[in-house]
Amino acid sequence: MKKIAIYPGSFDPVTNGHIDIAERGLKLFDKIIMAILNNPIKDCLFTVEERLEMLESSFKDYPDITVETFDGLLVDYASRRKCIAILRGMRAVSDFEYEFQLALMNRKLKREIQTVFLMTGLRWIFTSSSIIKEAAQFGGDITSMVPPLVNRKLKEKFGIAS
Ligand code: PNS
Secondary structure (H helix, E strand, O other): OOOEEEEEEOOOOOOHHHHHHHHHHOOOOOEEEEEEEOOOOOOOOOOHHHHHHHHHHHOOOOOOEEEEEEOOOHHHHHHHOOOOEEEEEEOOHHHHHHHHHHHHHHHHHOOOOEEEEEEOOHHHOOOOHHHHHHHHHOOOOOOOOOOHHHHHHHHHHOOOOO
């Protein structure tokens, strides 16, 4: 039986930190499903279609990583897709409380699915989608923190010439 993990998130947009976690997750699992939360209430910069395109382009060379969208409860989707684990990255202590709550709630809802955290690589410790969006908005150079397509899309969104 293949060991499948789901890596859920908003991915608004995907960063090199997310990619690092997914790549390393492949050392533990046979397959990883990158699952984009399709939540119309959440205020995202990119539409779900744009986020899907950016993730698909980032993982085009990884046959064992697929990209999907989901709505509703994560654990329900994870069970339907036969995932044994939820994969998440953890950066600094500031991530801990939220991640802990999420993991405990998911465990309460479905005990058989384990949450697995990988520590973010040191290079990406200060990389987050929100900080990247803020820097990009004011013309900051975020080239080394995101895949090339994401860099282009951010510039387009904020009307910044390349
Ligand atoms: O990248 P994010 O925004 O931190 O990801 C949050 C995400 C998508 C993992 C979380 O909001 C989620 O799983 N939402 C789906 C609804 C759900 O199952 N929530 C957790 C139990 S209440």
